[in-house]
Amino acid sequence: IAGITQAPTSQILAAGRRMTLRCTQDMRHNAMYWYRQDLGLGLRLIHYSNTAGTTGKGEVPDGYSVSRANTDDFPLTLASAVPSQTSVYFCASRTTGERGEAFFGQGTRLTVV
């Protein structure tokens, strides 16, 4: 693995189903983020984590949960998917020491039908 990896790349999901989007980084970054991107709305922060063991809510956290059991992994779970959660989801990470640039995964395109 080099950088930050998201899985799956795309998914069609029936409404009401549970889904976990995976995100793994190998850069030992402390901070990790989940964003959703919708046309005309840019990237909106769902949840974030400053370091392993801690998480925080972003702008649009409802319907989503995250965990940060270790430094490398930051899964995003939709407990019961709804059509309004159809979006492209991006995971990102960065170091906290320099408060520098974030590195992004390639995204997960999720369609809830």
Added chain:
Amino acid sequence: SQQGEEDPQALSIQEGENATMNCSYKTSINNLQWYRQNSGRGLVHLILIRSNEREKHSGRLRVTLDTSKKSSSLLITASRAADTASYFCATDAKSNDYKLSFGAGTTVTVRA
């Protein structure tokens, strides 16, 4: 609401022309960052400017920051077709947190 707001929403220019886009934000920041996104891809970091800096250059990119007006601009000089992309500003708010908040972006089309 989102921290950063880009202006304009869309921009169409001829190859060789300059492209300027602006970002306004709401709270005090540690730094402001600009990213580029090619269609269907993840975001790529372009340049970071810290709150105590006023201007920064990187190749054909020039970023300015005015903390009194809570605004930043990104200038791409001598644009190329390959610069066609969406550009986003992101703010690292001054706090104990490490949230990074993005705006809605500017879509730039460079015509050959």
